[in-house]
Amino acid sequence: MAKLDVVIFPDERLRQHCKEVTVFDDELKQLAEDMFETMYADDGVGLAAPQVGISKRLVVMEVPFDEEKPEELFKEALVNPVIIKKENPMVSKEGCLSVPDYVAEVERFADVTVKYQTLDGEEKECTAHGLHAVCIQHELDHLDGKLFIDMLSRLKRQMLQKKYTKLKRREHLA
Numbered sequence: 001m002a003k004l005d006v007v008i009f010p011d012e013r014l015r016q017h018c019k020e021v022t023v024f025d026d027e028l029k030q031l032a033e034d035m036f037e038t039m040y041a042d043d044g045v046g047l048a049a050p051q052v053g054i055s056k057r058l059v060v061m062e063v064p065f066d067e068e069k070p071e072e073l074f075k076e077a078l079v080n081p082v083i084i085k086k087e088n089p090m091v092s093k094e095g096c097l098s099v100p101d102y103v104a105e106v107e108r109f110a111d112v113t114v115k116y117q118t119l120d121g122e123e124k125e126c127t128a129h130g131l132h133a134v135c136i137q138h139e140l141d142h143l144d145g146k147l148f149i150d151m152l153s154r155l156k157r158q159m160l161q162k163k164y165t166k167l168k169r170r171e172h173l174a
Contacts, residue, residue, distance in 0.1 A: 004038045004052040009099045009164050015145040018048075018055045021079045024121040028058070032077040032119055035060045044097045046135045048142035051098050057081065059139040063132050074132055081116035081140055084125075092134050094148045102160065106151040108134045 007013050021028065031054065039047040039060060046061035062075040088110040095103040112133045115125050128136050138148055149160055 001037045002034050003041050004034050006038065006042060006047075006097050007051055007053050008168070009096075009147065009149070010161060010168070011098075013053050013055075014050055014098055014142070014147060016050060016055050017145050018050055018057045018143045020057050021117070024079070024117070024119060028056075028079070029119050031056070032058065032060055035077075036062070039097075042097050045131075046139040047097065048139045050142050050145070057143050059136075059143065061135050061139060063135045065128075065132055067130050074126070074128070076126075077119050078114065078116040078136075078139075079119060079121075081114050081136070081143070083112050083114050083137065083140060085111075085113035085127075086137075087111040090134075092131075094134065094138060096138070096148055098142075099147065099149055099160070099164070102149070104149065104152055104156070106148050108137050112136055114140070 035047050035049065035052060038052060045063045046059060049056040049058040057080045059078045059081060062073055064070040065072045065074050086109040089107055090110040091105050091107050093103050094106050110133055111129050113125060113127045114136050115123070117123055141147065149157055
């Protein structure tokens, strides 16, 4: 296993629409393992392939099924996931490994049903609630080149863009 580098906003790789996975092999399983390791190392609960610079429809997550029972975890790699049902709008605080040190309230759905494939290509379906549902929506947005900050007001997005562009410039100069 290897920790991968997380792509940081405003990197354009975060804006790409990812390609569907058609080959279910050891390379895909290794990528998922590396993504889990990266997610754990950075204290995340979910990570999408474009966040590590890879244009594949692959997401990993480990999140409680239910906030009331945080010890019961949903740990899964979702390949080619698609949300097929959304219900009950809610507002929640979100952050992102690709937008470090920033948290904002965004509107999502409290209940979602997602269809996906496992790393072996087996088709599955899962209904999620609360944080689990928010995590699914957040990570699947990455597969379509969307970030949670896209749901913010135009002014807040512009301020963030300037902040992260300046930080990126400083890194290149250092």
